[in-house]
Amino acid sequence: MPYRASSLTEGQTLPDTARETTLKRPRARDNRQPKLALGLLPDLIGYSLRKAQIAVFQNFQNAVAPHDITPGQFGVLILIRENVGLSQSELGSAVGIDRSTMVAVIDRLESRGWVVRAPSPNDRRSYALELSPAGTALVEDLIPRVRAHERTMAKDLNKQEQAILIDLLNRVSRAS
Amino acid sequence: MPYRASSLTEGQTLPDTARETTLKRPRARDNRQPKLALGLLPDLIGYSLRKAQIAVFQNFQNAVAPHDITPGQFGVLILIRENVGLSQSELGSAVGIDRSTMVAVIDRLESRGWVVRAPSPNDRRSYALELSPAGTALVEDLIPRVRAHERTMAKDLNKQEQAILIDLLNRVSRAS
DNA sequence: TATTGTTATACTCTATAACTATA
DNA sequence: TATAGTTATAGAGTATAACAATA
Numbered sequence A, B: 001m002p003y004r005a006s007s008l009t010e011g012q013t014l015p016d017t018a019r020e021t022t023l024k025r026p027r028a029r030d031n032r033q034p035k036l037a038l039g040l041l042p043d044l045i046g047y048s049l050r051k052a053q054i055a056v057f058q059n060f061q062n063a064v065a066p067h068d069i070t071p072g073q074f075g076v077l078i079l080i081r082e083n084v085g086l087s088q089s090e091l092g093s094a095v096g097i098d099r100s101t102m103v104a105v106i107d108r109l110e111s112r113g114w115v116v117r118a119p120s121p122n123d124r125r126s127y128a129l130e131l132s133p134a135g136t137a138l139v140e141d142l143i144p145r146v147r148a149h150e151r152t153m154a155k156d157l158n159k160q161e162q163a164i165l166i167d168l169l170n171r172v173s174r175a176s
Numbered sequence C: 001t002a003t004t005g006t007t008a009t010a011c012t013c014t015a016t017a018a019c020t021a022t023a
Numbered sequence D: 001t002a003t004a005g006t007t008a009t010a011g012a013g014t015a016t017a018a019c020a021a022t023a
Helices: A045-063 A070-080 A088-095 A098-113 A133-153 A159-175 B045-063 B071-084 B088-095 B099-111 B133-153 B159-175
Strands: A114-121 A127-131 B116-119 B127-131
Touching: A045 A070, A045 A133, A045 B045, A045 B071, A045 B133, A045 B159, A070 A088, A070 A098, A070 A127, A070 A133, A070 B045, A088 A098, A088 A127, A098 A114, A127 A133, A133 B045, A133 B159, A159 B045, A159 B133, B045 B071, B045 B133, B071 B088, B071 B099, B071 B127, B071 B133, B088 B099, B088 B127, B099 B116, B116 B159, B127 B133
Parallel strands: none
Antiparallel strands: A114 A127, B116 B127
């Protein structure tokens, strides 16, 4: 595999702002190489969002380790599993990508033997997507790993904070 | 311009969870077409993160409208402005991308007349990146637009909630 | 010998436009 | 006429490997 999506042109390091918890901690290691001035970036939600996104993506890859699958592919597998008979176009508009883009997405999942393009009973133009037995087994195997990954990413947040984070993120999503 | 990065294979719609604020609102419009079952996705931080990311990215594009620039390019311009004389390699490691990738990033910004590859005074192997006058003017023009964009994205969060969101995101970034 | 920028190569994600088969 | 899947084409973003110039 070539690349391995890492970060993006957004800035990586971050100066420690906010959170005065555990005041009396003896200034433990905080050796993330800052050095660079970040200007207004640390105040932007998009900037923090992007950094968190990168961290989550990379940890996901490790968490599902033996399997080579991206968070996006996992999402598609879940949607197919939860909505049997979905067509490519429906799936595409659900995840917000063009149907021409969805072709290659399904191609990859199909060539790995996880997804089947079954004929749609009603409409001969479209497929009824479904998981193969291997795809079903894969998802079963992935779910506990993904849950463990989730616990890792949220390990410094208590239950309430996790719920708050998701709620705040959802409100940002709806704000645009 | 071709594509216009929109979303990704992660799932778009979302069922309304949490937040019982304003109980007596008469069930206003909430017509985001759900229909699809999302399984465990809405419980995953990565899923909400991705949706928020997409919303922010798209709104950013609108907010800087006359200019065609991505959040990532904006971030790079800010870093160059705040750290004059930065080399491509330093910039690359700051934003977490390979120096070979940074070449094309700077190529684009340079071809648009915003960034200059000035000779480094100390090291003849590297460049001292700086903004051109046009690049400086661009950034000056962008900053208020980006701040307005930020207000749009955070319009349903009060000041405290915004700070909490950024803090929680930073903690997630550090968790991996 | 190590580092900086570069090029060659490759792969994913994304889009638009046009085509085929079907509705 | 409209829709589902497809292909052709294009561009951004990402990586690794190798090379030249310089340290």
